[in-house]
Amino acid sequence: MSELTKLTISKALKALKEKEFSCLELAKAHIEQMEKYKKLNAYITETCDIALSQAKIADQNYSKNQERKLEGIPVAVKDLFCTKGVLTTSGSKMLSNFVPTYESTVSENIKNQGTIMLGKTNMDEFAMGSSNLSSYFGHVINPWKASDSSENLVPGGSSGGSSAAVSGFLAMAALGSDTGGSVRQPASYTGIVGMKPTYGRCSRWGMIAFASSLDQAGILTRNVEDAALMLESMMGFDAKDSTSLDVPVPNLMPACSKSIKGMRIGVPYDLMKLDGIDGDIIKMWQDTIDAMKAEGAEIIDITLENAKYSLPTYYVIAPAEASSNLARYDGIRYGLRPEGSEININELYELTRSNGFGDEVKRRIMIGTYVLSASFIDAYYLKAQRMRRLIYNDFNQAFTKVDVILIPTAPTSAFAMDDKQDDPVTMYLNDIFTIPASLAGLPCISVPAALSTNMLPLGMQVIGQALDEYNTLRVGAAIERLFSHVNFIPRGF
Amino acid sequence: MITKDEVNKIAKLAKFNFDEKEISHFQTQLVNIMSMIDVLTQIDCSKIEPLTSVCNMNQRMREDVVTESDIRQELFANTSGENAKLAKEINCFIVPKVVE
């Protein structure tokens, strides 16, 4: 039974079509795995009943030869996608009782292709974080452990639950969201594939907002081809979202088997000299470069001059937008409404918000409020937007010379849970490689490419031009092939 | 250097209720984070246009037709607290009396 959970989506679809097993069996296998690994705390809400009834319908569709593109595939959904009739918390106490009466477009899209929802995954509160340590519903444990320690490790964040679920075979794919790296970084930490398409490719309707100009739905899978398959169903124009791009959804599967011979791969060598990057990461980077050269790709040195300002730029813009997006959480129409808050209107606001939000969220709202305040808006917010344009221009400039850009996903491997990163700034440095592509709205993928000295997965990141998911996946798949000899299954799974 | 007073002002704007300890805690953290951000103030990009969106397009507009209907049941499905029941009955959101 447990072999069923190890299948890729493509293989599973083929097997289901050929009636090697049923959708019900596939769903049950996953539910069993979820039960076995409950301690990972990957799920906030398990929807086993829904999954089983969906599986039954899927089986009917196969028997009528009316199967849809993703019929019967068990998936997990990050808990910031509103799912109709199912608790949606965004990892927060504030929404711990919120049951939406509507569905997000992206989760609707994959549901319409026949996926089966196993549950809503754990995440950093309101998607703010890169460790899943800030969830109201507890930490998520990384299925991976270092070879030289028995400490529990973080799965990364904010899509920590989604990543742990896919990495630990508790789902075949999981919807995540990526604002500053929240799909790519946990993919790197958990040894799986994580991809964020071009900003505007996936609708944000029904996605609980963190930073509107950066948020984008992403996918976590165990191989690149599965990611391509899922994205084909997730992406698409939605008239309900003003920032949704009205462009056709490309055929992405074919990209996964194309050779990278003759492609121009950009490497910002100067970023290799940044502080705080593990030696293992540098080695992986170098090894990847060499392997690609051997495949016939051309490696070109590029400079992303303003990349070093990405972190401060992001940490002005994202909190600013978040401080405004989270102003609606006041307990009046939905969400937490603590006892004793009905004294007066100001008490209601203050008690609800002080009580309902965790530390990291409060911190970011404070920063956001500060940088938008009258005295500072020019110095910080407008300045950050100008810097954002410079970073955006850097990429455009680079893409006149190269097809994709190759950098690591994270500066380190997954760190220990008890490694209390008390200093928020240290925590923010986890995002240093993922933020630039977020600011520029570019498609990017993280693919496991090496194991660290103490046997933890490390991910390589490929960044493509706007709307070029095709070549992004193409190079990602190549990296996957180049390192297919490495075992990216966590020990014991 | 962000003063305790400024931290208090920001907290009030964001509708947070912090005690002395929390104010201190956030003050330290804000100072820390702002010093990371402050590098931005040293760069001159006055000649650069701010980038508000990576979407290279203009705001789409919709036709002036009524597409939504009465969804009062849905609207009040998630009200909670001691007045939730009353809110559902009268189909109004309830708050403590606001004095203008």
Added chain:
Amino acid sequence: MSYIVGRTGNWEYVIGLEVHAQISSKSKLFSGSSTEFASAPNSNVSLIDAAMPGTLPILNEYCVHQAIKTGLALQAIINTYSVFDRKNYFYPDLPQGYQISQFYHPIVQNGHIDIMLEDGTIKTIRINRLHLEQDAGKSIHDQSVKYSFIDLNRSGIALMEIVTEPDLRSPFEASEYVKKLRSILRYIGSCDGDMEKGSMRCDANVSIRRSSNDPLGIRCEIKNVNSIRNIIRAIEFEAARQVRLLENGEKVRQETRLFDANNGETRTMRLKEESEDYRYFPDPDLLPVKIEQSLIDEIAKNLPELPDAKINKYITELGLSRYDAEVIVADESIAIYFEQAIKDSNPKIIANWITGELFSLLNKHSITISESKILPLMLGKMVKLIEDEVISGKIAKTVFDKMFETGMDPDNIIQEYSLVQVSDIGLLTSIIDEIIVENQQSREDYKNGKEKLFGFFVGQVMKKTEGKANPALINKLLKERL
């Protein structure tokens, strides 16, 4: 010039007005909910209007067009690039915790409206900007002692905020500005201007100073002024209050005040510890609004004739007095009526009948001009009959009253009631001669100087002709025959 006479001398009013005009669209500015007045609270509220998590705004094209149209009618500049900004603050009738408005790049700038002052001169009131923004919901405070109830039906309806420079110098000027603005909005159809219903609301910024050589004083914003009359009352009270303060050596505190229509006073609104910092920034859920010049040109081409242009046309081309022109143009339905009625007859006479007899009857019966039975062409015919001397002005009054009552055509009325004026000289002469014969003594008296008796003879002719004799002819013939 209007002054407040204080204890220590005169003070000048300095007034700026902010008008919020609800756009006449069918659906809201950023959602597809209906804008129709609904008696049931929260029945026109969508997920977006209630700020449910994950919901997003989409811009209503009609609202943008109305803003452009209004900008053109206000002789303003239409910005081909404008942006929606978030105005962040907390209030229970503002579900998002921010209002989507326009701060840095409004859609319209630098317009003006001309008003006529009491002495007949024209004054230009400059308009700083017109921008689009969401209306807020309604808070109901009087249904419970402990609680306020929130109705979001109004939340998200499109508003045009129209802001003047502080150019107004008296409560009268303020009222004239609002009347003129309302008239323009109704003419172009972008807003119905109904202040009672709340589709047009006015906030007044009031300050005072000794003279125009002095800098502007501290101003107070007065909210909740819902009629022209109350605008005048509120400004008068507030200015007087400020004069008293300054003359007592105190300072005017910059604040927002509410107007209380019951006692005509303004009072401090909820105490704010410090002034709000709205932290305006471009809404990241929306993109910049780019407008093509061709769209602006198209809208300009289809703009109806505006009130001022119409007034001028009536004066210069039709010979109306400014007073009559202003009165008729003030209400578009009356102007339309007038323009139809004057097809074949004298505009000045038509104008007199409308502003005189017709208005009087409409008021008496509390109906509008469109509800009256007298159709424009009927009035026109009637006036033509007067001009052609078929009936006298006096008879016309009877005809008019009958038309109002029955809706009958004037020709038919004249036939039915035999009201045709008698202008047959031969007939009149013989009647006059008859009367002279019957009243020899009076004739003698008249010839001997009792001029007043002329009226008696006129009366007799009228009696014999049942009031139908042509008055001008009576005069002429009597003078000859007596």
